[in-house]
Amino acid sequence: MQLKYHPDEYDLRGQLRLPLLFWLVLLLQARTWLIFIMAGASRQQGDALLSLFYPDPQAFWLGLVLGIPALAALLLTGYRQRWPRVWQCWRGVLIVALLLASVSQAWQMQQVGLASPLPLLFTLFDLLCLWWLWRSPRLRDCFLPPDPHDE
Structure with missing residues:
Protein backbone atom coordinates (compact mmCIF):
# COMPACT_ATOMS: atom_id res chain seq x y z
CA MET A 1 0.00 0.00 0.00
CA GLN A 2 1.44 3.33 -1.11
CA LEU A 3 0.26 6.35 0.87
CA LYS A 4 -0.45 9.59 -0.93
CA TYR A 5 -0.14 11.60 2.28
CA HIS A 6 2.05 11.44 5.35
CA PRO A 7 1.14 8.48 7.62
CA ASP A 8 0.12 10.90 10.40
CA GLU A 9 -2.66 12.16 8.13
CA TYR A 10 -4.52 8.83 8.48
CA ASP A 11 -6.55 7.65 11.45
CA LEU A 12 -6.44 4.19 13.05
CA ARG A 13 -8.94 2.85 10.49
CA GLY A 14 -6.76 3.98 7.60
CA GLN A 15 -9.05 6.84 6.63
CA LEU A 16 -7.62 10.18 5.63
CA ARG A 17 -8.30 12.66 8.43
CA LEU A 18 -10.64 15.50 7.61
CA PRO A 19 -8.89 18.89 7.49
CA LEU A 20 -9.54 21.41 10.24
CA LEU A 21 -10.84 23.83 7.63
CA PHE A 22 -13.58 21.33 6.77
CA TRP A 23 -14.92 21.51 10.33
CA LEU A 24 -14.84 25.32 10.18
CA VAL A 25 -16.75 25.28 6.89
CA LEU A 26 -19.41 23.04 8.47
CA LEU A 27 -19.74 25.45 11.40
CA LEU A 28 -20.06 28.37 8.99
CA GLN A 29 -22.75 26.52 7.03
CA LEU A 49 -29.42 38.29 18.87
CA LEU A 50 -31.76 36.81 16.28
CA SER A 51 -32.84 40.23 15.03
CA LEU A 52 -29.21 41.34 14.76
CA PHE A 53 -28.26 38.50 12.43
CA TYR A 54 -31.67 37.85 10.85
CA PRO A 55 -33.87 40.97 10.72
CA ASP A 56 -36.02 39.16 8.13
CA ALA A 73 -22.30 16.08 7.55
CA LEU A 74 -21.25 16.49 11.17
CA LEU A 75 -23.15 13.31 11.97
CA LEU A 76 -22.00 11.45 8.85
CA THR A 77 -18.31 11.91 9.62
CA GLY A 78 -18.60 9.11 12.15
CA TYR A 79 -20.21 6.81 9.60
CA ARG A 80 -17.78 7.21 6.71
CA GLN A 81 -17.00 3.49 6.60
CA ARG A 82 -20.50 2.29 7.39
CA TRP A 83 -22.23 4.39 4.70
CA PRO A 84 -19.51 5.03 2.09
CA ARG A 85 -21.87 5.85 -0.81
CA VAL A 86 -23.76 8.45 1.21
CA TRP A 87 -20.45 9.93 2.36
CA GLN A 88 -19.09 10.09 -1.19
CA CYS A 89 -22.13 12.09 -2.35
CA TRP A 90 -22.17 14.43 0.63
CA ARG A 91 -19.42 16.72 -0.64
CA GLY A 92 -21.68 17.55 -3.59
CA VAL A 93 -24.60 18.14 -1.24
CA LEU A 94 -22.49 20.58 0.79
CA ILE A 95 -21.40 22.39 -2.38
CA VAL A 96 -25.00 22.76 -3.58
CA ALA A 97 -26.12 23.98 -0.14
CA LEU A 98 -23.37 26.62 -0.07
CA LEU A 99 -24.21 27.69 -3.60
CA LEU A 100 -27.89 28.07 -2.67
CA ALA A 101 -26.95 29.99 0.50
CA SER A 102 -24.77 32.39 -1.49
CA VAL A 103 -27.44 32.96 -4.12
CA SER A 104 -30.17 33.52 -1.51
CA GLN A 105 -28.01 35.97 0.44
CA ALA A 106 -27.14 37.90 -2.72
CA TRP A 107 -30.83 38.03 -3.66
CA GLN A 108 -31.78 39.25 -0.16
CA MET A 109 -29.10 41.94 -0.25
CA GLN A 110 -30.45 43.10 -3.60
CA GLN A 111 -34.05 43.18 -2.33
CA VAL A 112 -33.47 44.71 1.10
CA GLY A 113 -30.26 46.61 0.55
CA LEU A 114 -27.12 46.51 2.62
CA ALA A 115 -28.16 47.78 6.06
CA SER A 116 -25.38 45.80 7.74
CA PRO A 117 -22.03 44.47 6.54
CA LEU A 118 -22.79 41.01 8.01
CA PRO A 119 -24.68 39.61 4.99
CA LEU A 120 -21.93 40.73 2.64
CA LEU A 121 -19.28 39.25 4.93
CA PHE A 122 -21.14 35.94 5.20
CA THR A 123 -21.63 35.82 1.44
CA LEU A 124 -17.92 36.35 0.86
CA PHE A 125 -17.05 33.63 3.38
CA ASP A 126 -19.59 31.30 1.77
CA LEU A 127 -18.06 31.88 -1.67
CA LEU A 128 -14.57 31.26 -0.31
CA CYS A 129 -15.75 28.04 1.36
CA LEU A 130 -17.52 27.01 -1.82
CA TRP A 131 -14.31 27.47 -3.80
CA TRP A 132 -12.34 25.43 -1.22
CA LEU A 133 -14.89 22.59 -1.12
CA TRP A 134 -14.79 22.42 -4.89
CA ARG A 135 -11.02 22.75 -5.44
CA SER A 136 -9.26 21.13 -2.47
CA PRO A 137 -7.59 17.88 -3.59
CA ARG A 138 -7.06 16.78 0.01
CA LEU A 139 -10.73 17.19 0.85
CA ARG A 140 -11.72 15.44 -2.39
CA ASP A 141 -9.54 12.49 -1.33
CA CYS A 142 -11.32 12.38 2.04
CA PHE A 143 -14.58 11.71 0.20
CA LEU A 144 -13.19 8.99 -2.07
CA PRO A 145 -14.28 5.41 -1.43
CA PRO A 146 -11.81 3.19 0.41
CA ASP A 147 -9.55 1.25 -1.92
CA PRO A 148 -10.23 -2.49 -1.51
CA HIS A 149 -6.66 -3.27 -2.58
CA ASP A 150 -5.27 -1.38 0.44
CA GLU A 151 -6.57 -3.94 2.92
Missing part, protein backbone atom coordinates in the same frame (compact mmCIF):
# COMPACT_ATOMS: atom_id res chain seq x y z
CA ALA A 30 -24.62 25.68 10.24
CA ARG A 31 -24.30 29.23 11.61
CA THR A 32 -28.06 29.81 11.75
CA TRP A 33 -28.41 26.73 13.95
CA LEU A 34 -25.58 27.98 16.18
CA ILE A 35 -27.19 31.41 16.50
CA PHE A 36 -30.54 29.75 17.21
CA ILE A 37 -28.99 27.67 20.01
CA MET A 38 -27.21 30.69 21.46
CA ALA A 39 -30.43 32.71 21.32
CA GLY A 40 -32.27 29.89 23.09
CA ALA A 41 -29.61 29.70 25.78
CA SER A 42 -29.80 33.46 26.35
CA ARG A 43 -33.51 33.97 26.82
CA GLN A 44 -33.26 37.63 27.82
CA GLN A 45 -31.18 38.68 24.82
CA GLY A 46 -32.18 35.90 22.41
CA ASP A 47 -34.60 38.01 20.39
CA ALA A 48 -32.04 40.79 20.06
CA PRO A 57 -37.72 36.04 9.60
CA GLN A 58 -37.77 34.39 6.17
CA ALA A 59 -33.98 34.58 6.02
CA PHE A 60 -33.81 32.89 9.41
CA TRP A 61 -35.99 29.96 8.34
CA LEU A 62 -34.10 29.65 5.05
CA GLY A 63 -30.84 29.64 7.00
CA LEU A 64 -32.10 26.80 9.17
CA VAL A 65 -33.04 24.76 6.10
CA LEU A 66 -29.73 25.45 4.34
CA GLY A 67 -27.83 24.47 7.50
CA ILE A 68 -29.31 20.96 7.59
CA PRO A 69 -26.72 19.46 5.17
CA ALA A 70 -23.89 20.74 7.38
CA LEU A 71 -25.50 19.25 10.48
CA ALA A 72 -25.96 15.97 8.64
